[in-house]
Amino acid sequence: MLYLTWRNVKMEYRIFLDTANIKEIEEALKTGIVTGIATNPNKMAKAGRTYEDVLKDIRSIFDGPVAVEAISTKAEDIINEAQELSSMSENIVIKIPANIEGIKAINKLVPMGVKTNATLIFNPAQALAAGLANSPFISPFIGRVNDIGHDGLTLFKQVREIYDFYDINSKVIAASIKNCSEAINAVLNGADSLALTYKVFNQLFEHPLTEIGIKNFTRDYDSIYK
Ligand SMILES: O=C[C@H](O)COP(=O)(O)O
DSSP, X not given: OOOOHHHHSOGGGSEEEEOOOHHHHHHHHTTSOXXXXXOOHHHHHHHTSXXXXXXXXXXXXXXXXXXXXXXXXXXXXXXXXXXHHHHTSSSEEEXXXXXXHXXXXXXXXXXXXXXXXXXXXXXXXXXXXHHHTTOSEEEEBHHHHHHTTSOHHHHHHHHHHHHHHTTOOOEEEEBSOOSHXXXXXXXXXXXXXXXXXXXXXXXXXXXXXXXXXXXXXXXXXXXXXX
């Protein structure tokens, strides 16, 4: 069954570039198909800068949605941190782990108008809880599930099935995608959005036969017109 979800998702939420590296963001934005930026504490640490500085850099070249992750672990603290992060800039999405403290926080933050993304989702029950808390976004981690020898796509399909069956409207972001084929399988199975690293994003445009084709076309063109 081919899902129609991408047709219904606002264009601005289709592809989140999964990085805090400003050079990668700059390059990928040139394609015109990146519609959001997603960071997490690993990526911020790799960038070696504070959340504030990374956000400032991103905002100097991009005004779409930027996801940043709260690192507090108690609901009250997550709520305060999320409000602080949201106030740093317009159009911020707050990533919050989908454990019990995270769900409590999401439940309070959503009515305040904070856009949340329930993250670190590894089983369909967490996705159900985040959906019932009305999180605007949720992120099942496909690649990390595959990495431990389980089936990330099955997790993803189960989440989609539950959301469709119960009419849950949270947008499902396929996250922790390790290659282009995982990305396409997620889209074919009802992803609303993709979170793609710079490496996987570039795989969207790569095929050896395209390069061979270009080389051969150029050779044949040159043989007549040069
Ligand atoms: O935070 C969300 C990312 O999609 C996680 O991806 P990762 O498994 O490559 O760290």
